[in-house]
Structure formats: structure tokens, C-alpha cells
Amino acid sequence: MTISTARRPTTYLAVLVVLGLSHLLNDLMQSLIPAAYPILKDAYALDFVQIGLITMTFQIAGSLLQPVVGMVTDRHPAPYSPVVGMMFTLSGLVSLAFAHGYATILVSVALIGIGSSIFHPEATRMARYAAGGRQGLAQGIFQVGGQAGGALGPIFAALIIVPWGQPSLALFAVAALVAMMLLAWIGSRQREISAAFAAHRAGTGTRGDTARHAPRTIAIGLVSLTLLMFAKNAYAESFRSFYTFYLMDRFGLSIPSAQVMLFVFLLAAAVGVLIGGIVGDRIGRARIIWISVLGPLPLTLILPYADLFWTGVLTVLINLIMASAFASILIYAMDLLPNRIGLIGGLFYGLNFGLGGVAAALLGVLAESYGIEAVYRICSFLPLAGLLAWFLPRLAEDRAEGPPH
Template sequence: MTTIPRSETHLAVLVVLGLTHLLNDMMQSLIPASYPILKEVYALDFVQIGMITLTFQIAGAMLQPVIGIVTDRHPAPYSPVVGMMFTLSGLVSLAFAHGYGAILVSVALIGIGSSIFHPEATRTARYAAGGKQGLAQGIFQVGGQAGGALGPVFAALIVVPWGQPSLAWFAVTALLAMALLTWIGSKQRQLSAEFHAMRTQRNAARAPVPHAPVTIGVGLFVLTFLMFTKNTYGESFRSFYTFYLIERFGLSIPASQMMLFVFLLAAAVGVLIGGIVGDRIGRYRIIWISVLGPLPLTLILPYADLFWTGVLTIMINLIMASAFASILIYAMDLLPNRIGLIGGLFYGLNFGLGGIAAAFLGVLADSYGVEAVYQLCAFLPLAGLLTWFLPRLDEGAGT
């Protein structure tokens, strides 16, 4: 029996990469975490709040697939540093914005920064993974999820008491991320050489069978739709959870931000567990569990009291987030030579589809109340039934 070679897993690179993802997504998460303040200062309605999210998410979605295609052909290991420059400028601009239009421009700059960051960072995680793709994507994504969870905490501790201009203080985190990304960029040549040498040896030992176009098309459609439903449910919390807690249970802004932090922290734990378990039991099983499993909990949530609202939201996000690494790797296995495109496409979808959902949910919240948002979103996990149509892949053959 031929032994399939495995390259070394570069944990130091993955940890630092995860840290830069944490810093990137923490700065982004300050946007929705600041919504209660912006809503009060500028007398915004929920439709305008949804449009801020839509602007941010669309700006972060449009460029990502394009950048992924370009970097597949011409790898640009230092492009995430450029992306962080856009994020830095957008964050400072948001801190001193004095009108709704300036807010939209500021969040668009932050979205563009994210669109440049993710494709090449995803490629680096793939190269540094060795034979542990689930672990690698789990570490990378747990950084992003943890960063997203920290935004509400910093908003409660810093932005609420010190006001909108305090957002500029977080520019130092962008400078730190730029320094770390410069170090990671210097490692990519070595990581790329190891990865492609391992693939060459693996292909010589067992020639890969290309997937049929129909298989690729069906697989990407199902994965995209599952991502859309997951993002819609997640966006209902990122944009409107604090308003829901304030309106229904009378919580203060800081208290509601801390509950949002706990909800988002559960996602960080979920993606890491999902990545590790996916390496053991397979991506297909993890996706089934993650997308359909939360359904009973989401149906109960709109009718729960404050304590059980907290418990249920943690459980829902823990389960729901566990599939993201598996969805991403599944897509990479369908198109193994298009890592940048897949990274850009799925992180881009993560932004764009979430933004569209936020705009729609904002209209719904204005028309029928915030509670109606969660009554409708409770049925979204039913989309998990589409997992049945996912093509079954030989996961052991993938890199």
C-alpha cells in the first residue's frame, strides 16, 4: 500500500494568522457593536441601520472573489497588509464621521480592507495546515470569531463611556496586525514550496480524479445556500440582538453588549471544535449536524425568558458555527486549484449575503418589531435538509 505523504503543520504561523484574523474581525465588529450609539446620536431608524450593514458587507463582498482569482494566478503574500491599511483608514474615518453619508463611506473602507485580507490569508492557512486542514481552518476562523466577539465588549467598556471618537484608539490594533502580516508574508514562499511538493508526491502516489462540472456546480450551490441561511441567522444577532434584549427585557446597552459578546464567543468555540472534529468524522457529517441541529432551539428561542434566551443563544451559535470550516474545506476539495477564489467567494458571501439579510431584517424590524425577526429566522435551519444533495467526496484524498 502506497503511503500518502503529509507536510508539516506550521502551528506558529497558524496561531499568528489566527491572531491577525482576530484583530481584523475585532475592528469590523466595532461597527455593529456601535449601532445603539449611532442610532441615538444620529436618530437612525432600523432601515438605516440595516443599510449601514449592507454597505459594509457589500464592500467586503464585491472584491473578494476578484482578488481570489488574481492571487490564484499571481500570489500576493503582502496583500493582507494593504487590506489592513484600508481598515485603519475606515476606522479613523468612522470615529470622526459627522453624518450618515460619512458613516457609510467609513464602513465601506473597512469592508474593502476585509475583502483584501481574506483570500490570501485563507491560502496561507491552507499552505500551513499540512495534513490537518480542519485544525488549520479552525484556528484561523476561531481568531475571526473571537475578534468578532470582542467588539461588543470593547464597545461596552470603551465606546459607550467615551463616545464615537474613541473608535480611533483602535487604530493601534491595525498597526499591530500589519506588523504580524508582514512576518507571515515573509514565510509564504517556504509554505508554498512545501505544500506543492507534498501535492506533487501525493498525486504521483494516487492520481486525483477531477470532479465533473455538474458535481462542482451542485456542491457549490448547496454550500452557498447553506452559508446564506447560516449568515442570515447570525446577522439577525450581530445587528439586532442588542435591540431585542433592550426592547423585550429592558437591559441597558452595556448589559446587552455583554450578552452579544457571549453569543459571539460561542461561535469562536464552535468553529474550532467543528474543524477538529471534522478532521476525524468527515466534513459531510459535521455539516449535517451543524445546519439542521439547532432547529429545535431556534424555534423555542422567541418564547424564552432572559435566562433561557442566554442559554439557547449560546447553544445555537455553538452548533451553527461548527460547520464553517467544513463548508470551506468542502468547497476547496471541489476546486483544489482555486484556493484564493474559494476563500474570496465564501468570505465574500459571508459579507454580501449577510448584508442583504441585514437590510431585509431591518425593514421587517421597523414594520413588525424586533421580535418578529427572531420568529421568522427560527425556521432558517430547515435549509439544512439540502445537505442531502451534497456530492460525497473522498475526503481522505484531499489536501
């Protein structure tokens, strides 16, 4: 009876849903920063270099600190640290709402970035512990919240920030307060959930203090996953940063129409991460990574030559498939380093954040030099990086094996 219970660990679905909701609120507040750029640019006569520095400040604060926070919380679990992170986000958002100078804007976005850095590692750990035997579902729910929050940012900006101006950013402090209450409840459940997770590991004979993979296996796996993440993010960033310009330049769409298509694109990502997580539980992480990164290649090659209707259809399909990779990449990395969940969460969420900024900068140079349409012709070959999945080591934790090596 004990063995049976150990083999069927409890999935704390309510905790996972609340984690997903808190992730939605966190990423919604983050997405308000670029949404406010037009207002800030006009109000403070900023040039594009200064706008770029705002982005860089936010991304550095939101990416470089995450692995550090993860390493600390691996050694000293801090169930309420996401609440502290939300305090930073709250202070940064209110500061940005009433900023009266460029320096204050930089400090404000840095505070929001720090808040995100503190939030992700421990929240990722809780999603891992609360998953039971359904890791893909857990990461899918957690990540769909973040993707949905990022997609809602432009909509809220259009409805509230643009009509009401910079001070209206302070209204979103309510989102931070709600997130703090949700995260405090989750923190109160951590001891119970951690104990259940530890009991399951003991019941299945898994030693929590022993590395299960050789250093070479871990290194090859993490390097391969990082390169796959960069290729995926570079393609996705071509849409987040330049899709509206592409639609207006090539098809003559108005700004609102282009923003609606961008919202649909971002919404497809939210659906994709959830589907990818669920399917990954059934067919294995390696297979999902192969399908999601390499699979869209025929569609991406067609996209630069499609008309407006098929551009909309193809972009949704591409992002739906490509977004499904993230849950599997994250879980695969956790299986490589099962005792460093905070570090992996911080590294890959921070990496996801930081690589997006690098990709945006590189694509901006390409767009400036060769035109916006050239960006999509060049990026159409990025899914070929999916071939790197060949180098991923086989893991016993991956129940279904991918293509033969």
C-alpha cells in the first residue's frame, strides 16, 4: 500500500492554478513596460538609444540575478521569497507611474526586473513539487499563465495606459497586491507539498542528495538546451518586436489591426506551452523538443511569401508548435540537475528573458541594414537548430524516447 501511494504522488492542482495566475499577474506587469514606451518617448523626448537602454536595464535586472537567486534558494529554501519579489515589482511600477526623469525610469524598470528575478526560481520549485507525477501539466499551467499575462499587456495598455497616460500605471499595483496574497498562500503550503515530494522520492528509491548524471552528460545536455532555447527565442522575438512593423510595411495594416494580430500570435504561445506540457507527459520530452523546434520549418520557410490571410494562419500555427518546447526544455534540464531546481528555474527563465533581448538587438541591426522583410526570410531557417536535439542525452526520466540517436 505504501509503495502504491509512493508511485502515485498527489498533484496539487489548486496550487498549480494559483501559481499560474500569479505568473500571469507578474508577466502582465512586466509587459506594461514596453507598452508604455510610446508615452514615455513623447513625454521625455527620448530617442531610440535611450529606449534601448531602458530595455537593457530591465532585462539585465530580470535575467542575470535569477540564477543567483536560484542557487541561494536551493541551499536555503525561501517559500515566501516570491512575495518579496512582488514587493519590488510593486515599488517599481508605482515609481514608473510617477517618474519625472530618465534616471527614475531606469531605476523603476530595474526594480520590476529584480522582482521578476526573485519570483521565478522559487515559483518554479513549487510547480515542480506540486506536480506529482504530471510534470508537463504543472509546467504547462505555470507557463501558460506567464504567456497569457504577456499577451494581455498590450490590450490593457491600449485600453488604460494610452487613454489615461503614465500615472495610470499605478492602477496595476492592484495586480501586485493580489499576486502577493496568492503567493503568501502558496508559501504556507510549501512545507506540506515539499514533504510529500520528498516522501515520493524516498518511496521510489531516489536519493535527493546524489547526482544521477555524469558531469559530461549534464554539460552536453545544458549546452544543447541553451542553443535550442536561443534559436526558439530568436524566432519568437522577431514577432514580439517587429511583427507589427512587418504587417504595416508589407500589407499596409493600421496600428490597431497589427496589434490585434500580435495579440493573437501571443495567445497562440499561451495555448502552445500548455499543450506541449501535457503531451510531453505522454510521449516524452525529447520528442516534444524535436517536434516543436524543428517541426515548424516548412511553415517558417513559406511565411515570408504568404499573403495576409495565410500570414495570420501560419504565424499562429508556427507559434503554437514552437511554444510547446519550453515546458519540455525546462523539465529536461531539471531532470539533468534534479537537486538544483531553483538554479534551473532561474537559469532558464533568466536565460529565456536575456536571450530574447540579445535576439531583439541582433534582429534590429538586420532590420536596419536589410529591411524588415529580410528579417523574416533569414529567420525562416532558424528552426533548423532543432537538429541540435540529436545531442540531447537519453534520460531514464523521459518515459518515451525521441528519435533514435
